[in-house]
Amino acid sequence: DAGVIQSPRHEVTEMGQEVTLRCKPISGHNSLFWYRQTMMRGLELLIYFNNNVPIDDSGMPEDRFSAKMPNASFSTLKIQPSEPRDSAVYFCASSSTGLAGMTQYFGPGTRLTVL
Amino acid sequence: SQELEQSPQSLIVQEGKNLTINCTSSKTLYGLYWYKQKYGEGLIFLMMLQKGGEEKSHEKITAKLDEKKQQSSLHITASQPSHAGIYLCGADGIGKTSYDKVIFGPGTSLSVIP
Numbered sequence: 001d002a003g004v005i006q007s008p009r010h011e012v013t014e015m016g017q018e019v020t021l022r023c024k025p026i027s028g029h030n031s032l033f034w035y036r037q038t039m040m041r042g043l044e045l046l047i048y049f050n051n052n053v054p055i056d057d058s059g060m061p062e063d064r065f066s067a068k069m070p071n072a073s074f075s076t077l078k079i080q081p082s083e084p085r086d087s088a089v090y091f092c093a094s095s096s097t098g099l100a101g102m103t104q105y106f107g108p109g110t111r112l113t114v115l
Numbered sequence: 116s117q118e119l120e121q122s123p124q125s126l127i128v129q130e131g132k133n134l135t136i137n138c139t140s141s142k143t144l145y146g147l148y149w150y151k152q153k154y155g156e157g158l159i160f161l162m163m164l165q166k167g168g169e170e171k172s173h174e175k176i177t178a179k180l181d182e183k184k185q186q187s188s189l190h191i192t193a194s195q196p197s198h199a200g201i202y203l204c205g206a207d208g209i210g211k212t213s214y215d216k217v218i219f220g221p222g223t224s225l226s227v228i229p
Contacts, residue, residue, distance in 0.1 A: 004157075042219060042220075042221045042222065043158075043203065043219040043222075045216060045217070045218070045219075048216060056216055091157060091158070093158075102207070102217070103148065103160055103163050104148075104160070104217065105160060106150075106157035106158040106159075106160075107157055108156060108157045109155075109156070109157050111155075
């Protein structure tokens, strides 16, 4: 299995520009998670989907952030307009919901720098 | 997250030494996960402990869940340089009676000196 795939791995953009991060979950997994990691705040859950439906988006910072999951094999996280404080590593994770909880498998992350 | 604390914040040990990392929740939890992260990389799943108290081992790493104390410990025996990295605990169902979403602790940075 290829694992969770994220693209791009690195993104450098200027303040005000639109940024789109992409994620392909592990085939067969029905839950997908977007996280943000910074030195100051650690690993924060932004939003998660179950069967392509957003379940909890309480971690999305503000209206500039939006996430979609049009099908079981693809999700995007968009930031528009981007700001320097959005600089972080963004992780996507997927899991297969079962009786034993949800062990999440993480992608390699996208390192975003907003100048 | 203030709901989940880890100690110590960082740890430097000599190769071959044993070490323990702790993860404490301010509320009851339903499941506890341990992950390892190397700088610039994603999180690697180590093991999951379920409500009810449990102990699991994988190679030289053992994790325990003390349900009453709302605490988990990760113990590494005879540490090796390959064990170096950041260890994060994640708690599921904090303050709930079922699985909900995972909240992660701040992480413990481990360095192993050859």
